Amino acid sequence: MTNLPEFEELLPTDLAPTVRRDISAVIPTVSTPRVMLVDPRFGQLAGQFFRLFERPSSGGGALAVYLGGEPVVDIWAGWSTRDTRWLPDTVSVSFSTGKGVASTVLHRVVERGLIDYDTPVAEYWPEFASAGKETVTVRQLMTHQAGLHRVRGLVPGRLALLDHDSIVGALALAAPDRRRLTTPGYHAVTFGSLVAELTTRATGSSFTDLVRTEIAEPLGIPEFWFQVPEDERHRIAKLFPRINQFKVPWDTASFALTRLPALRNIADAGMPAGFDQLVRNPSIHDYVMPGWNGVFSARALARMYAALANQGMVGGNRFLSEETLEQMGEVQTTARDYVLGIRMNWRLGYHSAFVASRNSSLQAFGHYGLGGSGAFADPETGLSVAFVTNRMGGALTPFADLRLAKLGAQAESIARRV
DSSP: OOOTHHHHTTSOTTTGGGOBSOGGGSOOOOSOOSSOEEOGGGHHHHHHHHGGGSSGGGOEEEEEEEETTEEEEEEEEEEEETTEEOOTTOBEEOBTHHHHHHHHHHHHHHHTTSOOTTSBGGGTOGGGGGGGTTTOBHHHHHTTOSSOOOOTTTSSSTTGGGOHHHHHHHHHHSOOOGGGGTSOOOOTTHHHHHHHHHHHHHHSSOHHHHHIIIIIHHHTOOOEESSOOGGGGGGBOOOBSOSOGGGOOHHHHHHHHHTSTTTHHHHHHHOOTTHHHHTTOGGGGGSOOTTTBOEEOHHHHHHHHHHHHTTTEETTEEOSOHHHHHHHTSOOBOSBOTTTSSBOOBOSSOEEOOOSSTTOOTTOEEEEOTTSOEEEEETTTTEEEEEEESBOSOSSOSSOOSHHHHHHHHHHHHHHHO
16 A cells, blocks of 8 residues: 655655545535545655656646446646646647547437437438448447548648538548458548447437537536637647657648558548647537537546446446447457458447556556547446546657556556455
8 A cells, every 4th residue: 555655755845744644534515625536555656746747848638437337546746838837727728639539428318218339320421321321330330341531632721620510421422441340440530520420310419418418417517629619718728749649740740641552541540731830720629520629627537437337327326338338348359450460350439548567457448639638448347447648748758658548557557456
Protein backbone atom coordinates (compact mmCIF):
# COMPACT_ATOMS: atom_id res chain seq x y z
CA MET A 1 0.00 0.00 0.00
CA THR A 2 1.25 3.48 -0.89
CA ASN A 3 0.98 6.40 1.50
CA LEU A 4 0.05 9.82 0.14
CA PRO A 5 3.11 11.65 1.54
CA GLU A 6 5.22 9.84 -1.09
CA PHE A 7 3.65 11.89 -3.88
CA GLU A 8 2.00 14.80 -2.08
CA GLU A 9 5.16 16.89 -2.43
CA LEU A 10 4.73 16.68 -6.21
CA LEU A 11 1.44 18.57 -6.04
CA PRO A 12 1.24 22.33 -6.58
CA THR A 13 1.46 23.88 -3.12
CA ASP A 14 -2.03 25.35 -3.35
CA LEU A 15 -3.56 21.92 -3.97
CA ALA A 16 -1.53 19.50 -1.83
CA PRO A 17 -3.44 20.05 1.46
CA THR A 18 -6.79 19.29 -0.19
CA VAL A 19 -6.14 15.72 -1.37
CA ARG A 20 -8.62 13.22 0.06
CA ARG A 21 -6.96 10.70 2.33
CA ASP A 22 -9.85 8.35 3.03
CA ILE A 23 -12.27 7.60 0.23
CA SER A 24 -14.51 5.62 2.57
CA ALA A 25 -15.68 8.94 4.00
CA VAL A 26 -16.53 10.41 0.60
CA ILE A 27 -20.12 10.24 -0.63
CA PRO A 28 -20.03 9.28 -4.34
CA THR A 29 -20.73 12.31 -6.48
CA VAL A 30 -20.22 13.38 -10.07
CA SER A 31 -20.30 17.11 -9.45
CA THR A 32 -17.10 19.06 -10.09
CA PRO A 33 -14.98 18.45 -6.99
CA ARG A 34 -13.23 21.15 -5.03
CA VAL A 35 -10.57 18.75 -3.86
CA MET A 36 -8.67 15.89 -5.41
CA LEU A 37 -9.56 12.28 -4.76
CA VAL A 38 -6.90 9.58 -4.32
CA ASP A 39 -7.45 6.16 -2.86
CA PRO A 40 -4.17 5.52 -0.99
CA ARG A 41 -3.79 2.23 -2.86
CA PHE A 42 -3.34 4.29 -6.04
CA GLY A 43 -0.71 6.60 -4.57
CA GLN A 44 2.06 5.48 -6.92
CA LEU A 45 -0.19 6.11 -9.92
CA ALA A 46 -0.92 9.63 -8.69
CA GLY A 47 2.77 10.32 -8.22
CA GLN A 48 3.50 9.11 -11.73
CA PHE A 49 0.81 11.44 -13.09
CA PHE A 50 1.99 14.54 -11.24
CA ARG A 51 5.54 14.10 -12.54
CA LEU A 52 4.23 14.57 -16.08
CA PHE A 53 3.37 18.22 -15.52
CA GLU A 54 6.14 19.88 -13.55
CA ARG A 55 6.74 22.78 -15.98
CA PRO A 56 4.47 25.06 -18.06
CA SER A 57 6.08 23.60 -21.19
CA SER A 58 4.63 20.23 -20.18
CA GLY A 59 1.11 21.60 -20.36
CA GLY A 60 -1.52 20.08 -18.13
CA GLY A 61 -3.95 17.26 -17.79
CA ALA A 62 -6.35 15.28 -15.66
CA LEU A 63 -6.56 11.63 -14.67
CA ALA A 64 -9.61 9.78 -13.38
CA VAL A 65 -9.91 6.12 -12.39
CA TYR A 66 -12.86 3.99 -11.33
CA LEU A 67 -12.66 0.54 -9.76
CA GLY A 68 -15.71 -1.65 -9.35
CA GLY A 69 -17.94 1.16 -10.56
CA GLU A 70 -16.74 3.66 -7.95
CA PRO A 71 -14.23 6.54 -8.28
CA VAL A 72 -10.79 5.98 -6.74
CA VAL A 73 -8.74 8.71 -8.46
CA ASP A 74 -9.71 12.18 -9.68
CA ILE A 75 -6.68 14.44 -10.02
CA TRP A 76 -5.33 17.24 -12.21
CA ALA A 77 -2.08 19.12 -12.63
CA GLY A 78 -0.13 21.54 -14.80
CA TRP A 79 -1.29 24.41 -16.96
CA SER A 80 -4.32 24.89 -19.21
CA THR A 81 -2.52 27.81 -20.88
CA ARG A 82 1.04 29.06 -20.58
CA ASP A 83 0.12 31.13 -17.54
CA THR A 84 -3.07 29.51 -16.18
CA ARG A 85 -3.27 26.48 -13.93
CA TRP A 86 -5.33 23.44 -14.88
CA LEU A 87 -8.40 23.68 -12.62
CA PRO A 88 -10.87 21.07 -11.36
CA ASP A 89 -13.35 22.00 -14.11
CA THR A 90 -10.86 22.30 -16.99
CA VAL A 91 -11.80 20.26 -20.07
CA SER A 92 -9.86 19.45 -23.22
CA VAL A 93 -10.34 18.66 -26.89
CA SER A 94 -9.62 14.94 -27.01
CA PHE A 95 -9.86 14.15 -30.74
CA SER A 96 -10.60 10.47 -31.51
CA THR A 97 -11.37 9.75 -27.88
CA GLY A 98 -14.82 10.97 -28.89
CA LYS A 99 -15.32 7.96 -31.14
CA GLY A 100 -15.76 5.86 -28.01
CA VAL A 101 -18.41 8.25 -26.72
CA ALA A 102 -20.22 8.29 -30.07
CA SER A 103 -20.13 4.49 -30.15
CA THR A 104 -21.63 4.30 -26.67
CA VAL A 105 -24.48 6.54 -27.83
CA LEU A 106 -25.21 4.03 -30.59
CA HIS A 107 -25.18 1.10 -28.17
CA ARG A 108 -27.71 2.86 -25.96
CA VAL A 109 -29.90 3.36 -29.02
CA VAL A 110 -29.53 -0.36 -29.82
CA GLU A 111 -30.86 -1.14 -26.35
CA ARG A 112 -33.94 0.94 -27.15
CA GLY A 113 -34.57 -1.38 -30.10
CA LEU A 114 -34.12 1.36 -32.69
CA ILE A 115 -30.94 -0.03 -34.30
CA ASP A 116 -29.79 -3.59 -34.91
CA TYR A 117 -26.10 -4.36 -35.44
CA ASP A 118 -26.67 -6.70 -38.38
CA THR A 119 -29.14 -4.55 -40.28
CA PRO A 120 -27.87 -2.64 -43.33
CA VAL A 121 -27.18 1.03 -42.61
CA ALA A 122 -29.38 1.91 -45.59
CA GLU A 123 -32.43 0.61 -43.71
CA TYR A 124 -32.14 3.67 -41.49
CA TRP A 125 -30.44 6.00 -43.97
CA PRO A 126 -31.77 5.21 -47.47
CA GLU A 127 -29.34 7.50 -49.34
CA PHE A 128 -26.48 5.40 -47.97
CA ALA A 129 -27.35 2.57 -50.39
CA SER A 130 -25.65 4.46 -53.24
CA ALA A 131 -22.53 3.19 -55.05
CA GLY A 132 -22.73 -0.40 -53.84
CA LYS A 133 -23.13 0.20 -50.10
CA GLU A 134 -26.60 -1.29 -49.79
CA THR A 135 -25.29 -4.33 -47.89
CA VAL A 136 -22.98 -2.48 -45.46
CA THR A 137 -24.26 -3.31 -41.99
CA VAL A 138 -24.16 -1.33 -38.77
CA ARG A 139 -21.70 -3.90 -37.41
CA GLN A 140 -19.36 -3.31 -40.36
CA LEU A 141 -19.59 0.45 -39.96
CA MET A 142 -18.77 0.16 -36.25
CA THR A 143 -15.68 -1.94 -37.00
CA HIS A 144 -14.29 0.37 -39.70
CA GLN A 145 -15.29 -2.02 -42.47
CA ALA A 146 -17.58 0.34 -44.39
CA GLY A 147 -14.75 1.31 -46.76
CA LEU A 148 -15.33 5.03 -46.23
CA HIS A 149 -12.03 6.02 -44.66
CA ARG A 150 -11.20 8.75 -47.20
CA VAL A 151 -11.74 12.31 -46.02
CA ARG A 152 -8.98 14.03 -47.99
CA GLY A 153 -10.78 15.66 -50.92
CA LEU A 154 -14.18 14.41 -49.77
CA VAL A 155 -15.68 17.91 -49.59
CA PRO A 156 -14.30 21.11 -51.14
CA GLY A 157 -12.89 23.94 -49.06
CA ARG A 158 -10.98 24.01 -45.79
CA LEU A 159 -14.05 24.85 -43.71
CA ALA A 160 -16.24 22.22 -45.35
CA LEU A 161 -15.39 19.71 -42.62
CA LEU A 162 -17.56 21.83 -40.33
CA ASP A 163 -20.64 21.13 -42.44
CA HIS A 164 -22.11 17.86 -41.22
CA ASP A 165 -24.73 17.70 -43.96
CA SER A 166 -22.11 18.12 -46.71
CA ILE A 167 -19.89 15.44 -45.18
CA VAL A 168 -22.60 12.82 -44.73
CA GLY A 169 -24.07 13.66 -48.12
CA ALA A 170 -20.70 13.02 -49.75
CA LEU A 171 -20.22 9.82 -47.75
CA ALA A 172 -23.65 8.56 -48.78
CA LEU A 173 -22.69 8.98 -52.44
CA ALA A 174 -19.12 7.66 -52.11
CA ALA A 175 -18.04 4.27 -53.42
CA PRO A 176 -16.55 2.09 -50.67
CA ASP A 177 -12.97 0.86 -50.77
CA ARG A 178 -12.97 -2.77 -51.91
CA ARG A 179 -10.48 -3.75 -49.20
CA ARG A 180 -13.30 -3.47 -46.68
CA LEU A 181 -14.42 -6.96 -47.67
CA THR A 182 -11.32 -8.55 -46.14
CA THR A 183 -9.83 -6.05 -43.69
CA PRO A 184 -10.80 -2.95 -41.69
CA GLY A 185 -9.56 0.54 -42.55
CA TYR A 186 -9.60 3.16 -39.81
CA HIS A 187 -12.17 5.91 -40.50
CA ALA A 188 -10.12 8.55 -38.69
CA VAL A 189 -12.38 11.53 -39.42
CA THR A 190 -15.46 10.06 -41.09
CA PHE A 191 -16.42 7.53 -38.38
CA GLY A 192 -18.02 10.08 -36.07
CA SER A 193 -20.07 11.68 -38.83
CA LEU A 194 -21.33 8.27 -39.95
CA VAL A 195 -22.38 7.28 -36.43
CA ALA A 196 -24.00 10.66 -35.78
CA GLU A 197 -26.07 10.50 -38.97
CA LEU A 198 -27.06 6.86 -38.43
CA THR A 199 -28.28 7.44 -34.87
CA THR A 200 -30.07 10.65 -35.87
CA ARG A 201 -31.87 8.88 -38.72
CA ALA A 202 -32.88 5.98 -36.46
CA THR A 203 -34.17 8.12 -33.59
CA GLY A 204 -35.27 11.41 -35.15
CA SER A 205 -33.22 13.28 -32.53
CA SER A 206 -30.19 15.46 -33.11
CA PHE A 207 -26.87 13.92 -32.14
CA THR A 208 -26.32 16.68 -29.56
CA ASP A 209 -29.60 15.70 -27.90
CA LEU A 210 -28.67 12.02 -28.05
CA VAL A 211 -25.34 12.61 -26.31
CA ARG A 212 -27.20 14.47 -23.59
CA THR A 213 -30.07 12.01 -23.11
CA GLU A 214 -28.15 8.76 -23.67
CA ILE A 215 -24.81 9.59 -22.02
CA ALA A 216 -24.63 12.80 -19.99
CA GLU A 217 -27.94 12.61 -18.16
CA PRO A 218 -27.88 8.88 -17.32
CA LEU A 219 -24.33 9.24 -15.99
CA GLY A 220 -25.13 12.46 -14.15
CA ILE A 221 -22.24 14.45 -15.57
CA PRO A 222 -22.41 17.07 -18.35
CA GLU A 223 -18.91 17.19 -19.86
CA PHE A 224 -19.61 15.12 -22.96
CA TRP A 225 -19.52 17.85 -25.59
CA PHE A 226 -19.07 17.95 -29.33
CA GLN A 227 -20.94 21.22 -29.59
CA VAL A 228 -19.73 23.12 -26.51
CA PRO A 229 -22.15 25.53 -24.78
CA GLU A 230 -21.01 29.14 -25.08
CA ASP A 231 -20.87 29.65 -21.32
CA GLU A 232 -18.61 26.60 -20.87
CA ARG A 233 -15.95 27.40 -23.46
CA HIS A 234 -13.74 29.32 -21.03
CA ARG A 235 -12.98 25.94 -19.44
CA ILE A 236 -11.32 24.47 -22.57
CA ALA A 237 -7.54 24.06 -22.28
CA LYS A 238 -5.41 25.54 -25.03
CA LEU A 239 -3.75 22.90 -27.22
CA PHE A 240 -0.04 23.11 -28.01
CA PRO A 241 2.28 22.70 -29.85
CA ARG A 242 0.97 22.53 -33.40
CA ILE A 243 0.15 19.11 -34.84
CA ASN A 244 2.53 19.53 -37.78
CA GLN A 245 5.19 16.82 -37.92
CA PHE A 246 8.76 18.19 -37.62
CA LYS A 247 7.41 21.72 -38.38
CA VAL A 248 6.69 20.70 -41.99
CA PRO A 249 3.60 22.52 -43.37
CA TRP A 250 0.54 20.31 -42.94
CA ASP A 251 -0.60 20.31 -46.55
CA THR A 252 2.94 19.65 -47.77
CA ALA A 253 3.25 16.64 -45.47
CA SER A 254 -0.19 15.37 -46.44
CA PHE A 255 0.59 15.56 -50.16
CA ALA A 256 3.99 13.91 -49.65
CA LEU A 257 2.41 10.99 -47.80
CA THR A 258 -0.03 10.38 -50.63
CA ARG A 259 2.99 9.70 -52.87
CA LEU A 260 4.16 6.89 -50.58
CA PRO A 261 2.12 3.71 -51.01
CA ALA A 262 2.69 2.57 -47.42
CA LEU A 263 1.43 5.87 -45.96
CA ARG A 264 -1.10 7.04 -48.52
CA ASN A 265 -4.05 5.61 -46.60
CA ILE A 266 -3.11 7.57 -43.45
CA ALA A 267 -3.09 10.84 -45.41
CA ASP A 268 -6.40 10.00 -47.08
CA ALA A 269 -8.06 9.06 -43.78
CA GLY A 270 -6.72 11.68 -41.41
CA MET A 271 -4.95 14.54 -43.14
CA PRO A 272 -7.48 16.70 -45.01
CA ALA A 273 -6.29 20.06 -46.29
CA GLY A 274 -6.04 22.76 -43.64
CA PHE A 275 -6.80 20.41 -40.75
CA ASP A 276 -3.92 21.80 -38.68
CA GLN A 277 -5.49 25.25 -38.78
CA LEU A 278 -9.00 23.96 -38.30
CA VAL A 279 -8.29 22.20 -35.01
CA ARG A 280 -7.10 25.51 -33.53
CA ASN A 281 -10.11 27.47 -34.75
CA PRO A 282 -12.52 28.24 -31.86
CA SER A 283 -15.44 27.88 -34.25
CA ILE A 284 -15.07 24.09 -34.19
CA HIS A 285 -16.98 24.15 -30.90
CA ASP A 286 -20.07 25.35 -32.77
CA TYR A 287 -20.34 22.09 -34.69
CA VAL A 288 -20.81 18.36 -34.16
CA MET A 289 -17.90 16.30 -35.51
CA PRO A 290 -17.73 13.24 -33.24
CA GLY A 291 -14.71 11.80 -35.02
CA TRP A 292 -12.38 14.48 -33.70
CA ASN A 293 -13.80 17.56 -31.91
CA GLY A 294 -15.04 16.03 -28.65
CA VAL A 295 -14.42 18.02 -25.45
CA PHE A 296 -14.43 16.06 -22.20
CA SER A 297 -13.27 15.92 -18.63
CA ALA A 298 -11.33 12.89 -17.46
CA ARG A 299 -13.92 12.19 -14.76
CA ALA A 300 -16.72 12.09 -17.36
CA LEU A 301 -14.88 9.61 -19.56
CA ALA A 302 -13.83 7.46 -16.60
CA ARG A 303 -17.42 7.27 -15.39
CA MET A 304 -18.72 6.16 -18.78
CA TYR A 305 -16.04 3.49 -19.16
CA ALA A 306 -16.62 2.42 -15.55
CA ALA A 307 -20.03 1.17 -16.62
CA LEU A 308 -18.45 -0.75 -19.50
CA ALA A 309 -15.93 -2.32 -17.10
CA ASN A 310 -18.44 -3.20 -14.41
CA GLN A 311 -21.18 -5.27 -16.07
CA GLY A 312 -23.08 -2.16 -17.12
CA MET A 313 -23.28 -0.70 -13.63
CA VAL A 314 -21.81 2.53 -12.25
CA GLY A 315 -22.57 4.22 -8.95
CA GLY A 316 -25.22 1.59 -8.24
CA ASN A 317 -27.16 2.39 -11.42
CA ARG A 318 -27.51 0.33 -14.60
CA PHE A 319 -26.26 2.04 -17.75
CA LEU A 320 -26.16 -0.86 -20.24
CA SER A 321 -27.34 -4.46 -20.17
CA GLU A 322 -24.87 -7.30 -19.81
CA GLU A 323 -26.06 -8.70 -23.15
CA THR A 324 -25.17 -5.48 -24.95
CA LEU A 325 -21.82 -5.30 -23.17
CA GLU A 326 -20.97 -8.82 -24.27
CA GLN A 327 -21.37 -7.79 -27.90
CA MET A 328 -19.57 -4.47 -27.41
CA GLY A 329 -16.49 -6.09 -25.93
CA GLU A 330 -16.18 -8.95 -28.42
CA VAL A 331 -13.35 -8.62 -30.93
CA GLN A 332 -14.94 -8.41 -34.38
CA THR A 333 -11.83 -8.58 -36.55
CA THR A 334 -8.17 -9.38 -35.96
CA ALA A 335 -7.09 -8.50 -39.49
CA ARG A 336 -4.42 -5.85 -40.02
CA ASP A 337 -5.99 -2.41 -40.47
CA TYR A 338 -5.16 -1.20 -43.98
CA VAL A 339 -4.99 2.47 -42.89
CA LEU A 340 -2.96 2.10 -39.69
CA GLY A 341 -0.95 -0.92 -40.77
CA ILE A 342 -1.41 -2.74 -37.44
CA ARG A 343 -3.95 -5.05 -35.82
CA MET A 344 -6.39 -2.94 -33.82
CA ASN A 345 -8.63 -5.84 -32.77
CA TRP A 346 -11.69 -3.70 -33.40
CA ARG A 347 -14.73 -4.14 -31.19
CA LEU A 348 -17.99 -2.35 -31.98
CA GLY A 349 -16.56 1.16 -32.01
CA TYR A 350 -13.55 0.56 -29.75
CA HIS A 351 -10.04 -0.84 -30.11
CA SER A 352 -7.87 -2.86 -27.75
CA ALA A 353 -6.47 -0.77 -24.93
CA PHE A 354 -2.80 0.02 -25.50
CA VAL A 355 -1.12 -0.56 -22.15
CA ALA A 356 2.64 -0.53 -21.66
CA SER A 357 2.79 -3.90 -19.94
CA ARG A 358 3.47 -7.47 -20.99
CA ASN A 359 0.60 -8.51 -18.75
CA SER A 360 -2.00 -6.14 -20.16
CA SER A 361 -5.56 -7.41 -20.13
CA LEU A 362 -6.80 -8.92 -23.38
CA GLN A 363 -10.31 -7.83 -22.45
CA ALA A 364 -9.50 -4.12 -22.07
CA PHE A 365 -10.89 -1.82 -24.75
CA GLY A 366 -11.51 1.88 -25.31
CA HIS A 367 -10.49 4.67 -27.64
CA TYR A 368 -7.44 6.95 -27.68
CA GLY A 369 -7.06 10.24 -29.49
CA LEU A 370 -4.58 12.38 -31.35
CA GLY A 371 -2.13 14.00 -28.95
CA GLY A 372 -2.36 11.51 -26.09
CA SER A 373 -5.82 11.72 -24.51
CA GLY A 374 -7.94 8.60 -24.20
CA ALA A 375 -9.86 6.22 -21.98
CA PHE A 376 -10.48 2.51 -21.59
CA ALA A 377 -12.39 -0.13 -19.66
CA ASP A 378 -11.03 -3.42 -18.36
CA PRO A 379 -13.86 -5.85 -17.53
CA GLU A 380 -11.31 -8.33 -16.15
CA THR A 381 -10.44 -6.07 -13.21
CA GLY A 382 -13.46 -3.73 -13.19
CA LEU A 383 -11.11 -0.84 -13.90
CA SER A 384 -11.61 2.25 -16.04
CA VAL A 385 -8.94 4.86 -16.73
CA ALA A 386 -9.30 8.25 -18.47
CA PHE A 387 -6.59 10.78 -19.25
CA VAL A 388 -7.01 14.15 -20.99
CA THR A 389 -4.26 16.62 -21.79
CA ASN A 390 -3.58 19.73 -23.82
CA ARG A 391 0.08 18.81 -24.46
CA MET A 392 0.03 17.22 -27.90
CA GLY A 393 2.23 14.14 -27.93
CA GLY A 394 5.90 13.97 -26.99
CA ALA A 395 9.26 15.23 -28.14
CA LEU A 396 9.34 13.11 -31.31
CA THR A 397 5.80 13.49 -32.60
CA PRO A 398 2.69 15.50 -31.71
CA PHE A 399 0.42 12.63 -32.69
CA ALA A 400 0.78 10.43 -29.60
CA ASP A 401 3.09 9.23 -26.84
CA LEU A 402 3.20 6.69 -24.03
CA ARG A 403 1.71 8.73 -21.19
CA LEU A 404 -1.66 6.97 -21.12
CA ALA A 405 -0.09 3.60 -21.90
CA LYS A 406 2.19 3.92 -18.87
CA LEU A 407 -0.50 5.29 -16.57
CA GLY A 408 -2.81 2.49 -17.67
CA ALA A 409 -0.17 -0.13 -16.96
CA GLN A 410 0.33 1.19 -13.43
CA ALA A 411 -3.41 1.34 -12.82
CA GLU A 412 -3.92 -2.23 -14.05
CA SER A 413 -1.06 -3.48 -11.91
CA ILE A 414 -2.62 -1.93 -8.81
CA ALA A 415 -6.12 -3.15 -9.66
CA ARG A 416 -4.88 -6.74 -9.88
CA ARG A 417 -3.37 -6.51 -6.41
CA VAL A 418 -6.31 -5.00 -4.55
